[in-house]
Amino acid sequence: MKVSIGGPLKLVFRPWVEGLENVPAEGPAILASxxxxxxxxxxxxxxxxxxxxxxxxxxxFTTPGVKGRMTAAFFKGVGQxxxxxxxxxxxxxxxxxSGIGVLERGELFGIYPEGTRSPDGxxxxxxxxxxxxxxxxxxxxxxxxxxxxxxKIQPPGQVVPKLMRPGIRIxxxxxxxxxxxxxxxxxxxxxxxxxxxxxxxxxxGQEYVDMYATAAKRQLAEEAKxxxxxxxxxxAAGAQAEREQAEKEKQADGTDRAG
Numbered sequence: 285m286k287v288s289i290g291g292p293l294k295l296v297f298r299p300w301v302e303g304l305e306n307v308p309a310e311g312p313a314i315l316a317s318x319x320x321x322x323x324x325x326x327x328x329x330x331x332x333x334x335x336x337x338x339x340x341x342x343x344x345f346t347t348p349g350v351k352g353r354m355t356a357a358f359f360k361g362v363g364q365x366x367x368x369x370x371x372x373x374x375x376x377x378x379x380x381x382s383g384i385g386v387l388e389r390g391e392l393f394g395i396y397p398e399g400t401r402s403p404d405g406x407x408x409x410x411x412x413x414x415x416x417x418x419x420x421x422x423x424x425x426x427x428x429x430x431x432x433x434x435x436k437i438q439p440p441g442q443v444v445p446k447l448m449r450p451g452i453r454i455x456x457x458x459x460x461x462x463x464x465x466x467x468x469x470x471x472x473x474x475x476x477x478x479x480x481x482x483x484x485x486x487x488x489g490q491e492y493v494d495m496y497a498t499a500a501k502r503q504l505a506e507e508a509k510x511x512x513x514x515x516x517x518x519x520a521a522g523a524q525a526e527r528e529q530a531e532k533e534k535q536a537d538g539t540d541r542a543g
Contacts, residue, residue, distance in 0.1 A: 290330035296447065297437070301331045303454030306427055309334075312387035313457065316415055316480050317429035318407055318488050319396035319497075323438060324431045325364075327450055328394065337386045338394040339379050340364040383418035393418065397477060397484075398497045403504055405435055407490035408497035410481040412473035416460075419476060420467035425457035428480055430488035453487040 293299075307313065315336060317324060329336040345356045345366040359366075365382045379395065386393040395418070397410030419426050432451030458480060466472045485492050493500065 289326060293326060293330045297327075297449060299327050299331060299450045299452060301452045301454070303456075304331070306454050306456050307332060307334065307392075308425075308457075310390065312390050312422060312424040313392055314383070314387070314415070314419055314424050314426045315392060315394045315429050315454075316397050316426050316484065317394065318431055318484050318490065319398050319401045320405065320431050320433075320435035321401065321438065323434050323445075323450075324396075325394070327431065327434060328429065328452060331452055332392070334392050336392045336394045338364055339382050340366060377413075379414040380417045380421070383414065384421055387418065387422045387424045393424075397481060400497050400501070402435070402490075402497055403501045405490070407481065407485050407488060407492050408500060409494055410477040411496065412470070412477040415480060416473040416476040417467045419460050420463050420465075420472070423461045423464055425459055426480055427457050428455040428483035428487055429453070430455075430484055430490075432488065455483050455487050458483065 307315075315328065317328065325338050340359055345359060346352070347356070365386070383393045383395065395415050397415045398408045399411045399414075402408060415426070418424070430451075430453040432453065433448065434450045436446065437448060437450060438445040460476050463472050463476060481492070484490075
């Protein structure tokens with residue numbers, strides 16, 4: 285990752301970084317980042333000397349065919365861990381187990397508290413299931429991370445990335461050891477997650493939205509569907525009006541001839 289992708293990535297895009305001194309030279313730590321682009325998982329590890337392990341959905345590792353095998357090999361090569369979302373508690377439980385394992389080995393664990401990419405560049409409410417439980421179960425410090433402008437490099441649907449400098453801000457570590465043993469208290473989990481999201485908001489300068497990004501995506505999809513249906517209905521109504529007008533003109537022409 286760092287040699288074959290990280291080097292060229294830094295050379296071409298020249299990402300700027302603030303707060304590298306906050307990343308410990310050794311020992312476990314959690315990097316909790318906002319999520320703007322698929323490329324976030326490449327830019328952040330590229331600027332760090334240490335390995336960062338993120339989690340990825342299991343489908344990336346199990347898709348059949350040549351493309352599927354290539355995708356699986358790539359994600360394994362960059363240190364991604366597969367997460368099976370089919371269990372009773374879905375990806376949250378799998379993320380917790382994976383994160384604890386990484387941190388117990390004294391490594392860096394990367395996680396996106398929003399759970400998915402932001403649909404519009406704003407910062408959404410963090411999900412308490414993964415981040416907070418991992419932090420409280422391990423006592424590892426949490427480093428808030430803000431990715432800047434990565435969504436502008438390659439927006440959804442754009443094949444060729446735009447050459448521009450993204451930014452990365454890494455905040456001071458947050459210590460939640462005072463809450464250890466309370467990882468099953470939903471109020472504590474919420475408080476820990478909100479504190480981390482507040483720090484990310486300060487670092488990124490993003491507008492905060494007090495709803496989950498997944499819900500926002502559903503809402504946007506429903507609005508887009510409604511707009512499409514409204515446009516279709518308007519087009520149909522316009523076509524019907526044209527047919528009726530043509531019929532009136534035809535009748536009027538026949539009346540004139542008869543007269």
